Amino acid sequence: MTWKKTISLKALEGAGNASVKVGDNVIFMATSNGNLYAMDAVCSHAKCILGDFDSGNMTVKCPCHHAVFDLSNGKMTEPPFVAKNAPMDKLGLKTYDIRETGEFIEVDVPE
Numbered sequence: 030m031t032w033k034k035t036i037s038l039k040a041l042e043g044a045g046n047a048s049v050k051v052g053d054n055v056i057f058m059a060t061s062n063g064n065l066y067a068m069d070a071v072c073s074h075a076k077c078i079l080g081d082f083d084s085g086n087m088t089v090k091c092p093c094h095h096a097v098f099d100l101s102n103g104k105m106t107e108p109p110f111v112a113k114n115a116p117m118d119k120l121g122l123k124t125y126d127i128r129e130t131g132e133f134i135e136v137d138v139p140e
């Protein structure tokens with residue numbers, strides 16, 4: 030794993046969340062109550078890019094078939110509406126360590 034520089038903290042705070050290509054990964058990152066979170070941004074169902082962040086519940090909904098993921102641990106909490114019996118325990122997303130270093134945000138991703 031390697032810490033990779035991404036976007037500025039100011040940009041993330043302004044948007045609240047962002048999906049950013051970091052090395053070979055697309056990472057969904059968000060800030061809430063002063064904490065930073067990072068998770069794979071590619072939905073485990075059919076590879077859409079996540080983007081609908083609910084900061085109150087700390088969840089991210091996929092725009093394609095509305096699967097919902099817990100941003101704190103990557104677990105799928107609601108299945109896609111087109112696959113209600115999907116094995117949610119096997120469809121979680123990877124979460125990443127994330128940190129702020131001065132002006133920028135870094136994410137610890139595979140080399």
Ligand code: FES
Nearest residue numbers: 072074075091094
């Ligand atoms: S691609 Fe995300 S729920 Fe289907």
